[in-house]
Amino acid sequence: MCNMNKINRMISKYNYTPGNSSRIKYIVIHYVGALGGAKENCIYYGGRDRGSSAHYFVGFDGEIWQCVEDQNIAWHCGASSYKHPECRNANSIGIEMCVWKKGTQTLGATDRDWYFENKTVQSTIELVRYLMEKYHIPADHVIRHYDVTGKICPNPYVYNEGKSTWDTFKKAISAKNADHETKKQVPEVWYRVRKTWKNAGSQVGAFKTLKQAKQCADQYAGYRVYNTSGKKVYVSLKLPYKVQVKTGTIPVRSGPAKTYRRVKQISKGVFEITEEKNGFGKLKSGAGWIYLKKVERV
Incomplete structure (x- = not known):
């Protein structure tokens, strides 16, 4: 298991039953069914009584966080009725996979646009194989929450409409050469439209092509397109938008051209542009126009 990511530990005092x-x-x-990361989920379930928990959370970059000790019983698949004849909280380990969603207008359990990052999938496969070996668990005893209670969880592995399906996941954990199986998967590229990379809740779409993502972003003022690694690759053209001066000071002119008189200078601060003309932007304050090549969007 040399390729497995480090297990970060944030063991909770809550939300488990002692076991062995x-x-x-x-x-x-x-799947977590929300847009939070692995560490954030550990903090949430570790801070107080929640009535539910899991042993592990696997994040968007493959990071692993442990919340409950293996030997103790996490409250991850309990229900009033069961599909599975045997699997319960008391005899299982629960692993939560962090998940993205193409559109965040709704976060419904039956929405079909939830998806896993490739790094999340690969890291979960390695973690599962590690636990299988450690506790002598056969591959047919690695199951979904759905198989235990009928709950739509993990959503992408119930509907199986993405590149990574439950079948490919099970084949990977069963493969003789897990390193080869996980490495050969080609990372999926997604362009996400959000206000900021860290504000996952502001996401209004995720697209396979940059062109589609740009078209979406241009419908929302102040939104940006981020690539899979979180780098900003495009800023919405929709007005109004905010800018800041790149360096030094720049003149504010009475009209949208360099021939108009200077009315003042601006430097530090954030300014809102409400109109564009001839490469100039009109300031919301009414002070005048600035040359847009001298500023950058924020």
């Missing part, structure tokens, strides 16, 4: 490692017979795969 001899109890472990199953591994149950979940």
